[in-house]
Every structure is written in C-alpha cells, then in structure tokens.
Amino acid sequence: MKIVILTTNFPRWKGDFRVPFIYEAARAIHAKGHTVRIITMHNPGAAEMETMDGMEVFRIRYLPEKFENLQQDAAGIPAAWERSWLNRLALLPYFFMFCWATAKYARGFDMIHANWSLSGLAALMTRFFHKAPYVVTVQGSDVFKTINKPIIKPFIKWSLKKASRIIALSNSLKSAVQEFGIPAEHVVVIPNGIDISQFPMGSLEARQAQILYVGSLIERKGVNYLLQAMLDLKHDFPQIKLLLVGEGDQKQYLEEFVRQNQLAECVQFLGAQSQAAVGEIMRSSKLLILPSIEEGQGVVLVEALASGTPCIGSNVGGIPDVITADVGCLFEAANVDGLKKCIKHLLEDEKTWRDTSQAARYRAEQYYDWNSLVNGIIKQYHLALLDIKKS
Numbered sequence: 001m002k003i004v005i006l007t008t009n010f011p012r013w014k015g016d017f018r019v020p021f022i023y024e025a026a027r028a029i030h031a032k033g034h035t036v037r038i039i040t041m042h043n044p045g046a047a048e049m050e051t052m053d054g055m056e057v058f059r060i061r062y063l064p065e066k067f068e069n070l071q072q073d074a075a076g077i078p079a080a081w082e083r084s085w086l087n088r089l090a091l092l093p094y095f096f097m098f099c100w101a102t103a104k105y106a107r108g109f110d111m112i113h114a115n116w117s118l119s120g121l122a123a124l125m126t127r128f129f130h131k132a133p134y135v136v137t138v139q140g141s142d143v144f145k146t147i148n149k150p151i152i153k154p155f156i157k158w159s160l161k162k163a164s165r166i167i168a169l170s171n172s173l174k175s176a177v178q179e180f181g182i183p184a185e186h187v188v189v190i191p192n193g194i195d196i197s198q199f200p201m202g203s204l205e206a207r208q209a210q211i212l213y214v215g216s217l218i219e220r221k222g223v224n225y226l227l228q229a230m231l232d233l234k235h236d237f238p239q240i241k242l243l244l245v246g247e248g249d250q251k252q253y254l255e256e257f258v259r260q261n262q263l264a265e266c267v268q269f270l271g272a273q274s275q276a277a278v279g280e281i282m283r284s285s286k287l288l289i290l291p292s293i294e295e296g297q298g299v300v301l302v303e304a305l306a307s308g309t310p311c312i313g314s315n316v317g318g319i320p321d322v323i324t325a326d327v328g329c330l331f332e333a334a335n336v337d338g339l340k341k342c343i344k345h346l347l348e349d350e351k352t353w354r355d356t357s358q359a360a361r362y363r364a365e366q367y368y369d370w371n372s373l374v375n376g377i378i379k380q381y382h383l384a385l386l387d388i389k390k391s
Helices: 018-032 076-085 087-103 116-123 153-162 171-178 223-236 251-260 277-282 301-305 338-349 350-367 370-390
Strands: 002-007 035-041 049-052 057-059 110-113 136-137 165-168 187-189 210-214 241-245 268-272 289-290 311-314 328-331
Touching: 002 018, 002 087, 002 116, 018 035, 018 057, 018 370, 035 087, 057 087, 076 087, 087 116, 110 116, 110 370, 116 136, 116 153, 136 153, 136 171, 136 370, 165 171, 165 370, 171 187, 210 277, 210 301, 223 241, 223 251, 223 338, 251 268, 251 328, 277 301, 289 301, 289 338, 301 311, 301 350, 311 338, 328 338, 338 350
Parallel strands: 002 035, 002 110, 035 057, 110 136, 136 165, 165 187, 210 241, 210 289, 241 268, 289 311, 311 328
Antiparallel strands: 049 057
C-alpha cells in the first residue's frame, strides 16, 4: 500500500525532539512493507525535501524562512495561534501551501493518514486531485481547543465527518470527537506509542534524587502548579531536584517564579533536549510528572514508563488511560495539595516505588510498542479502502 502521512508537526531533522511519535509511527508502518511519504510544515534550518529511513519527507515552505514561526516551539499551531495575531495570519498562506502540496504529492497514493484535524481538512479539500480516502488521527488540542470556537468548529466537523475513519488517542478524545456529531462506531481508540528499543529500562539503584518534567513550557501544561508544589517539597525532601526539559512562552514567567521564591537550588531549566538525552535523564530520575490542565495523551508518560520511571499526572484527557494505579498516581488538575500528596507517597515508600517502576516497564511493553500498535492503524486503512469498494 502507498500511504501519505499529512502532519502539521514533524521532527525538523533526524534525532529532533519534536513529536518523535509521528516519525516513529511512520517508520513502523514503512517497516511493515508499505511505501510512506510524509508532507509537513517547513521549519527554519530544516531540509525542504529529504529521505529518512527510506521515507520521502516534503517540508512545505509558506513564508520567507525568517517569518516561518508557526512551529516556533514544540507546542505547535494551537500555541502559535494563542501567541499572536501575526501567527493567525500566517496560517492562511501555510494552509494554502499545505493544500497545494497535498494535491501534488498525494496523487497516485492509496491512502492519506492525516495527523491533527487541520491535516484532515487539507486532505478533504484536495480530494478532487488525489482521489484517495483519508483517515484522521486527532491528537488533543486540535479537538479540545476547537470544539468551542464557532468560526473553526464547522470546518473541523466537516473534515471529521468526511473522513473514512477517525483514530483517537484516548477515550477522552473519542468522547470529544463525538461532540462534533461523529458516531461512536466511526472512531477507534489507538494511542500513540514509542520505539521501545529507544527507551531501555533504567537501573533502579542508579536513580538520583530528582523528579522530571518534559514538555512545552506553556500554560496548558500546568508547570506553574508543579513549581508551587516545590515550595513545600524542598523542605520535606531537601535533596530533591526538579528538572524541567522544554521551551515555551511561559519560560520567563516560570524562571521569575523560581527566582522570587528562592527555588533556584532545587529547580533547573534544561531547555530543549534530544530524544536520546531525554531518555538518559528519565533513566536517572525517580519520577516523571505531567501536571497538564488539558492533554490528548502525553507520549512523554509512555517514554517514562518504558524507562521504568513511575509517573504522576493530572486526571484530565488521555492521562488516566496511561497512568493506571500500578504505574503511578493521578491528582485533580490544578490541585497543588493533591500533586504534593502523590509525590510524597511515591518518594517516601521505597517498596511501592520499586514495584511501580517494574510495573511501568511492563505496561509500556504490553500496550505502547509501535511495532504492535501500527497493526491497528493499518487495519483502519484496509477498512477504509473496503468501504470505498462497497460504495
């Protein structure tokens, strides 16, 4: 089968930390014997066309390079939309060029797999040219942030209704898709996975007195609540350090909070890191924490589980699908006391922490290996093609 993967976000180069799960999914599909071509957004410094692991990658220019700011950080288009009205204007030439590239480069392919609903809209609007059915994977913010926007919602609803199949990363996302009027039987839950081999189990004895956050430093990730929790935790656990990996428009605010509250000795901002570096940090950490107030799934949780690092996350979106009671702890979003209680529980009870660590690795192997997950995705392709033949 010949498959085009449309995505508004993709690694800028091999080894890049941005959305590695899209690249790994594409590679796993390609490994099953299928031809894969990727169409995505160009970023400053990235190649416009290259071959990665036997897959063609087309990165589409939409403005002079110095003005291509829609992927300024890993948070993607939703964050860019919130950042400035100039970014909203930039979406117009981007979407036009994205549609042009889809019409051109998807011709002759059997299937389009659109990641994020905007890609689904591009697949729909160019169908006259490529003639291929399309499957949409909704990732989170593309649904959660559009359901209440009256200008955008009709277009997203249209693209989802016309899709042959919809893949949701979590049960919460499936419910959100149904709010667009999509029947439940039209939506299947398949989570994002990881390349398990890239995240080996870390030695429990080598763990340092540190807890970890990995992700964009933006408001919806709730990092401010984690810093508030550190105000008390630094007294209860004077040796513990919090490592923050990532960039985003809240970084300056968070750094100022750390300075004003004398947290500099126990909080470190590590900036953006490669996937390999993130894996090393995970294997040396006691806990990974994802305090989001909105989350489609949280692939970083899966990476931590594979590393044997117990996880703490807010009880929102797809996080409860990943963090079960045997691999970590959930707290109510924005509840700093609940977050502190989870951290204390796992740091104070060594046996529970060790048992949780072992269970974490097992869960990642059983449920989140791309080599297995892509079989479900490919099944959706075949069902979509079968529907076309029947009609």
